[in-house]
Amino acid sequence: MSDYNFAYLDEQTKRMIRRAILKGLAIPGYQVPFASREMPMPYGWGTGGVQVSAATLVPEDRMKVIDQGADDTTNAVSIRKFFERTAGVETTEETGRATLIQTRHRIPEEALGEDQILVYQVPIPEPLRFLEPRETETRKMHALEEYGLMHVKLYEDISQHGAIATSYAYPVKVEGRYVMDPSPIPKFDNPKMGMAAIQLFGAGREQRIYALPPWCEVVSLDFEDHPFEPSKAEHECDLCAAGDSYLDEVIVDDAGGRMFVCSDTDYCRQRRAAGHMGAQGVPYEEGAA
Amino acid sequence: MTPLLQVRDVAKFYGARVGCKDVSFDLYPGEVMGIVGESGSGKSTLLNCLAGHLEPDAGEVIFDTAVDGPRDTLTMSEPERRMLSRTDWAFVHQHAREGLRMGVSAGGNVGERLMAVGARHYGDIRSSAIDWLGRVEIAEDRVDDRPTAFSGGMQQRLQIARNLVTGPRLVFMDEPTGGLDVSVQARLLDLLRGLVREMGLSAIIVTHDLAVVRLLADRLMVMKDGHVVETGLTDQVLDDPQHGYTQLLVSSVLQV
Numbered sequence: 001m002s003d004y005n006f007a008y009l010d011e012q013t014k015r016m017i018r019r020a021i022l023k024g025l026a027i028p029g030y031q032v033p034f035a036s037r038e039m040p041m042p043y044g045w046g047t048g049g050v051q052v053s054a055a056t057l058v059p060e061d062r063m064k065v066i067d068q069g070a071d072d073t074t075n076a077v078s079i080r081k082f083f084e085r086t087a088g089v090e091t092t093e094e095t096g097r098a099t100l101i102q103t104r105h106r107i108p109e110e111a112l113g114e115d116q117i118l119v120y121q122v123p124i125p126e127p128l129r130f131l132e133p134r135e136t137e138t139r140k141m142h143a144l145e146e147y148g149l150m151h152v153k154l155y156e157d158i159s160q161h162g163a164i165a166t167s168y169a170y171p172v173k174v175e176g177r178y179v180m181d182p183s184p185i186p187k188f189d190n191p192k193m194g195m196a197a198i199q200l201f202g203a204g205r206e207q208r209i210y211a212l213p214p215w216c217e218v219v220s221l222d223f224e225d226h227p228f229e230p231s232k233a234e235h236e237c238d239l240c241a242a243g244d245s246y247l248d249e250v251i252v253d254d255a256g257g258r259m260f261v262c263s264d265t266d267y268c269r270q271r272r273a274a275g276h277m278g279a280q281g282v283p284y285e286e287g288a289a
Numbered sequence: 290m291t292p293l294l295q296v297r298d299v300a301k302f303y304g305a306r307v308g309c310k311d312v313s314f315d316l317y318p319g320e321v322m323g324i325v326g327e328s329g330s331g332k333s334t335l336l337n338c339l340a341g342h343l344e345p346d347a348g349e350v351i352f353d354t355a356v357d358g359p360r361d362t363l364t365m366s367e368p369e370r371r372m373l374s375r376t377d378w379a380f381v382h383q384h385a386r387e388g389l390r391m392g393v394s395a396g397g398n399v400g401e402r403l404m405a406v407g408a409r410h411y412g413d414i415r416s417s418a419i420d421w422l423g424r425v426e427i428a429e430d431r432v433d434d435r436p437t438a439f440s441g442g443m444q445q446r447l448q449i450a451r452n453l454v455t456g457p458r459l460v461f462m463d464e465p466t467g468g469l470d471v472s473v474q475a476r477l478l479d480l481l482r483g484l485v486r487e488m489g490l491s492a493i494i495v496t497h498d499l500a501v502v503r504l505l506a507d508r509l510m511v512m513k514d515g516h517v518v519e520t521g522l523t524d525q526v527l528d529d530p531q532h533g534y535t536q537l538l539v540s541s542v543l544q545v
Binding site for chain 2: 160
């Protein structure tokens with residue numbers, strides 16, 4: 001046997017995952033259990049996201065894979081290759097041209113449209129897990145909407161750090177009902193979650209799928225006297241001068257030299273192609289790194 | 290006057306074994322009742338049945354709710370019962386670490402119940418946490434310490450503060466002074482007595498320590514092998530025990 005079924009998984013498995021996805025979309029923020037499969041990659045590399053992508057892909061799709069915003073890191077490259085080989089779909093690095101985007105830890109800067117799907121890789125789907133280790137208890141808390149504990153975590157943040165120090169995987173409440181872990185995206189990305197695209201979350205090891213339909217109401221939890229603030233480095237991108245994008249801090253030498261660059265590589269590239277240039281940037285050349 | 294809690298023929302079996310059987314009593318607002326008995330006499334089983342931690346096999350537990358008046362807590366829906374247990378009820382465990390979140394600061398522990406009933410103002414939550422820590426004699430500068438850094442007596446006091454912060458009307462206590470040395474016990478009892486009187490709390494205290502009920506309880510219920518063998522006013526039962534087992538219990542107290 002040399003050929004894989006389209007997108008690696010067999011049709012029965014994809015059907016099972018699609019059922020979980022549909023249920024997740026019908027109950028936004030609710031964690032739907034599913035029979036996660038062994039994938040040809042280790043847990044923690046996005047096995048949940050890959051299964052959701054495999055179940056959602058159609059041959060006409062154009063796929064983009066990002067890891068921490070970048071198209072060219074190991075995780076992104078290997079997952080993109082995986083689907084190129086097993087599904088034969090076209091791939092792209094351009095956010096606007098992609099119909100399905102699998103992401104780890106970021107939402108692209110460019111606003112997504114109604115004809116796009118964003119698939120997240122989720123390590124720990126249960127937002128209450130670190131406060132309440134018992135699964136039976138957390139399920140009950142979701143069922144009965146007992147979410148006081150989530151604020152205990154934020155309270156602890158303020159009492160220890162003077163402000164809500166949670167900067168990623170910042171808990172949100174969906175449609176006034178379920179409290180959800182948005183996967184480890186920076187809280188800078190939280191306000192983008194009420195978007196036109198469908199958002200699907202897959203946790204392979206924990207065997208959970210959840211979803212947000214388009215234009216879902218997603219509210220970041222906070223206190224009245226300590227409101228939610230999306231934060232980013234107080235800087236502009238050193239390559240493309242963008243002031244509105246999420247930045248990575250990169251150490252460039254042993255003498256304390258550093259630069260801030262867009263974590264979304266495609267966004268940065270497009271801006272440089274359009275002629276923007278940051279403090280440490282060089283003029284853009286097609287095909288150059 | 291409506292009793293705060295009416296217990297009717299509560300029974301709980303563990304297979305063929307009797308946990309507790311034919312227990313009935315009324316508890317009136319402001320009253321403190323003690324349940325004493327030896328290990329395995331069914332007193333903790335009874336307490337857990339009353340507090341909704343265990344489901345009794347028979348009987349009624351009717352609580353006088355603030356909104357709807359007297360209602361059987363056993364036929365209530367689970368959300369209602371859990372709501373009761375974080376507003377009108379409080380449960381003080383024997384081991385503080387069962388009743389506390391050991392990974393969360395003292396302030397967070399006290400604030401949890403407030404946040405569970407919808408408090409969303411950090412400043413207010415923190416100031417009532419500090420207020421309550423003061424009331425149980427924990428210094429304000431310990432508010433951000435975790436309970437793991439507290440002594441056994443402090444943990445127990447913290448647990449009490451955490452339970453009383455939402456102003457419950459009925460407190461269940463399971464051996465609240467168990468495992469504490471006598472001087473710490475004395476302070477804790479003093480504190481409890483003060484809080485119970487000041488807040489007009491009703492309480493059910495399970496203990497095997499007769500000194501505890503002598504100090505705290507108005508009324509006493511003696512249990513043996515799952516059955517109530519004697520009830521009455523505390524002083525009456527302790528000074529003039531009628532049942533053979535109660536006599537044994539009273540005479541077994543070591544005199545110093």
